[in-house]
Amino acid sequence: MKRARIAYNGAIHDASVIDDRLVLADGRSPDMDKVVWLPPVQPRTTFALAINYADHAKELAFKAPEKPLAFIKGPGTFLGHNAVTRRPADAQFMHYECELAVIIGRTAKNVPAADAYDFVAGYSVANDYAIRNYLENYYRPNLRTKNRDGCTVMGPWMVDAADVADPMNLDIRTFVNGEQVQAGNTRDMVFGVPALIEYLSSFMTLSPGDVILTGTPDGIVDVKAGDQVVTEVQGVGRLVNTIVDDQTYFQRS
Amino acid sequence: MRYARITLPGRNTPITAPVTPDGLSVDLGGDIVPVPEGGFAPAIPGWVYGPLLNERSTWERFSDQMQDKPYVAPPTAPVLYFKPQNTHVGHQARITLPAYAERVELGASLGLVFRRQTAHATPENALDNVAGVTIVLDLSVPNDSIYRPPVQEKCWDGSCPIGPFVTDLVDLPDLTQLTLKTYVNGSLVDERRHAGLVRDPAHLVADVTAFMALSEGDVLMLGYPVGAVPTAKRGDHIRVEVERLGALECTLAGEQA
Numbered sequence: 181m182k183r184a185r186i187a188y189n190g191a192i193h194d195a196s197v198i199d200d201r202l203v204l205a206d207g208r209s210p211d212m213d214k215v216v217w218l219p220p221v222q223p224r225t226t227f228a229l230a231i232n233y234a235d236h237a238k239e240l241a242f243k244a245p246e247k248p249l250a251f252i253k254g255p256g257t258f259l260g261h262n263a264v265t266r267r268p269a270d271a272q273f274m275h276y277e278c279e280l281a282v283i284i285g286r287t288a289k290n291v292p293a294a295d296a297y298d299f300v301a302g303y304s305v306a307n308d309y310a311i312r313n314y315l316e317n318y319y320r321p322n323l324r325t326k327n328r329d330g331c332t333v334m335g336p337w338m339v340d341a342a343d344v345a346d347p348m349n350l351d352i353r354t355f356v357n358g359e360q361v362q363a364g365n366t367r368d369m370v371f372g373v374p375a376l377i378e379y380l381s382s383f384m385t386l387s388p389g390d391v392i393l394t395g396t397p398d399g400i401v402d403v404k405a406g407d408q409v410v411t412e413v414q415g416v417g418r419l420v421n422t423i424v425d426d427q428t429y430f431q432r433s
Numbered sequence: 434m435r436y437a438r439i440t441l442p443g444r445n446t447p448i449t450a451p452v453t454p455d456g457l458s459v460d461l462g463g464d465i466v467p468v469p470e471g472g473f474a475p476a477i478p479g480w481v482y483g484p485l486l487n488e489r490s491t492w493e494r495f496s497d498q499m500q501d502k503p504y505v506a507p508p509t510a511p512v513l514y515f516k517p518q519n520t521h522v523g524h525q526a527r528i529t530l531p532a533y534a535e536r537v538e539l540g541a542s543l544g545l546v547f548r549r550q551t552a553h554a555t556p557e558n559a560l561d562n563v564a565g566v567t568i569v570l571d572l573s574v575p576n577d578s579i580y581r582p583p584v585q586e587k588c589w590d591g592s593c594p595i596g597p598f599v600t601d602l603v604d605l606p607d608l609t610q611l612t613l614k615t616y617v618n619g620s621l622v623d624e625r626r627h628a629g630l631v632r633d634p635a636h637l638v639a640d641v642t643a644f645m646a647l648s649e650g651d652v653l654m655l656g657y658p659v660g661a662v663p664t665a666k667r668g669d670h671i672r673v674e675v676e677r678l679g680a681l682e683c684t685l686a687g688e689q690a
Contacts, residue, residue: 225517227584250584252515254480256646289590317504318512319485320581324644327513329552383531383585384519 182417183302184337185260187216197337217261220304220338221283224389226253227380228279228308230321232370232395248371248379251320253393257327261336264422265309266429267405272313274403274423277396278354278411280347280366281306282373283338288386296377299386302338303347305419306393307354307411309333333411333421334391344415348372351414352397356407364397366413435598435679436565438523439472447474452598456679473523476567476596477546479650481516483571484637485579487656489629494661495579503580511632511640512579516571516593522683524597529686531574531589536664537685540571540657541613541673543627545634546599547653552646559638562647565599566608568673568681569654577660594683595652605677608634608655615663616672622663627655 182197188210195215196203202212230249231242259265267274285301309331314324344350347366354362366372371379376392403409405425412418437459438449450459450466458467486492486508499507522528530537548564571593574586605611608627615623632640634655638647647653665671668687674680 225519247583249581252517252584252588254482254515254645256648314510316506316508316510316512318508318579319514322508322510323482323513324510328644329646383589384517385590387519 181340181343182337183220183340184335185218185220185222187218188214192218217263217336219258219260219334220336221389221391223253223255223258223391224387226391226393227251228253228326228393229371229376229395233364233368233397234370235364235368235398244370248376250380251326253332254327256329257332259330259333259421261333262420263330263333264424264429265330265333267403267423267425268311269426271311274309274311275400276354276362276403276409276411277308277310277400278352278362278413279306279308279393279396280350280352280413280416281334282347282376282392282394284386284390284392285341285388287388288377288381291377291381293374293378296374297341299377300341300373301388302340303344303413303416304334304338305411305413305417307333307409307419307421308393308396333419335419336417339416350416353412354399355410355412356401356403361401362397362399364399366394368397369394434604435600437468437596437598438474438476438478439468440474441466441472442469447478456597471525473525473597475521475523476599477650477652479547479648479652481521481544481569481593481595481652481654482513482641482647483516483542483569483654484632484656485512485514485659487511487631487637488658489631491658491661492631510644511637513641514587517588519590520588520593522591522594524594524681526591526594526683527686528572528591528594528683530667531585534574536575536666537572537592538575538659538662538664539615539617539623539671540573540659540662541615541623541625542569542571542654542657543608543611543613543675544569544595544652544654545638547647547651548649550646550648551638552642554639554642556635556639559635559642560602563602563638565601566605566678567595567599567652568613568675568678569652570594570671570673570681570683571654571657573659575660575664579659594681596681598679600678611675611678614674616674617663617665617669619670630655
C-alpha cells in the first residue's frame with residue numbers, strides 16, 4: 181500500500197494511492213494535481229547519512245567512513261511532493277541528493293541488524309538539497325547547509341515495508357529537466373538499512389515516525405531557478421520539486 | 434508568571450499551567466493541583482537547538498585552530514546542533530549514561546522558548562515571539578574536536594533535562610545578568626553568566642531564523658563553553674540554579690547500563 185498525507189478541501193487527510201488514483205478514507209478520489217502533498221509522515225527525529233555511498237565519498241574527496249556519519253534534521257526543512265524550493269541569490273553551488281528514506285514503525289532500542297527490518301514501517305523518496313558554499317567546518321554538516329527551511333523534500337508517499345521485497349537492491353535516479361544526472365543502486369550503500377538501524381538504536385531510542393535518509397550516490401550537479409528536479413527510487417516513488425529564485429519564492433509561494 | 438509542564442497520573446499528555454509561587458503546584462484556574470512525584474515533563478514540547486562557539490571565551494579558545502585543517506576558516510553563520518526528542522527529560526529525571534562514557538559535560542544554558550513560528554527575524558523584532566526562558570542542561574560526552582563529533586555524543590537518551598519552569602520573558606531582567614550556578618552533589622562547581630556572547634539573544638535569533646524557522650514550543654539555547662565546563666559521573670546528583678527561573682535537578686544513575 182502507498183500511503184500519503186495530503187491537504188484537500190480545507191483539511192489534512194491520510195490517503196492511499198490505488199491504481200494511480202488517490203483515495204481518501206471516505207472514498208473520495210480527488211485529482212492528484214488538485215491536492216497539496218505533505219511529507220508522508222510528520223517529521224519527528226530525522227537522521228541523514230553523509231557519504232554513505234562509496235562513489236559519492238570519492239566524488240567529494242572523502243574516504244568511506246568506518247562508522248556511519250549520521251546527522252540530524254529538524255521539522256522545518258521538510259516539504260512534500262510538487263513543492264518549490266528556494267535557491268538563494270548567493271548560492272553558488274546547490275545540488276539535489278536522491279535518497280531512500282526509511283520510516284520507523286516501532287519503538288526501537290539496541291536492535292540487532294538481523295531483526296532491523298521488523299522495525300521499518302515503510303519507505304519513501306527524499307531529495308536532500310545542499311548549498312555547498314554554505315558549508316562550514318564546525319559540527320559538520322552545518323545546519324545552514326543541511327537544515328534549511330524547505331530544502332528536504334520527501335514523498336510523494338510511503339510504501340509499506342511489506343511491499344518492498346529488497347530495499348537493498350533498488351535503483352535510484354535523479355532527472356533535472358528530464359535529463360538523467362544521477363544513477364545508483366541502494367546495494368552500494370556503505371552501511372545498509374539493517375546496519376543503520378542497529379547503529380542508531382544502539383545509542384538512542386528510535387520512535388515511530390522517525391526517519392533515516394540513507395545517503396546519496398555520485399552525480400551531483402548545480403541546479404538553477406526554473407529547474408524541475410525529479411528524484412526516483414525504484415518501486416517506491418517519483419518525487420517532483422522545482423527550484424525557484426528569491427523573487428518567485430517570496431512573491432508567489 | 435512561571436509555567437510547568439506536568440504529567441498527571443493516568444493522563445497520556447502533559448499539561449502546561451502556571452505554578453504557584455512555591456513551585457509545588459499548578460493553578461488550573463479553580464483547582465490547585467500538586468505536582469505529583471516524578472510529574473515534571475520536559476518544560477517544552479518542541480525542538481531544542483544549541484549554538485556552538487557563542488561565547489567569546491570559547492571562540493578565543495578555538496581561534497588558534499580556526500585557520501588550520503580541518504576548520505580552515507572561522508564560521509560566519511551560527512553553528513548549531515540538535516538535542517532531539519529522545520534526549521528531553523523533565524526536572525528530577527534519573528538519567529542513564531551511555532555505557533562507553535565515563536563522564537559527561539554539564540552544559541548549563543538559558544533557553545529561549547518560542548510561542549509562535551519565527552522566521553527571518555530582525556534583531557529589532559527577534560524577541561517578540563519569545564514567550565519565556567527555561568533552563569537547559571546539555572549533557573554531552575566530551576570531545577576535543579568540533580569538526581564532526583559523532584552524533585551519539587549529544588543525542589543519547591535523556592541527555593537534555595529541561596525545566597523545571599518556563600518564566601515569562603517580561604518578568605526577567607537582561608538575560609546576560611542572570612547567573613547560572615551548577616552544583617554536583619551539593620558543591621558549587623560552575624558559576625557563569627551569559628556575558629560576552631558572540632551573538633546576544635536578539636542577534637542569535639535573527640541569524641538562526643535567517644535560514645531555519647523556529648516554532649511554537651521550540652527552544653534556542655544561548656550556549657555554553659563546550660570543553661570548558663565541569664563534568665559529572667554515574668551516581669552524581671546535579672542541580673542548575675538560576676535566580677527567578679528555579680533549579681533544574683537530575684541524577685545520573687549509578688549502575689552501568
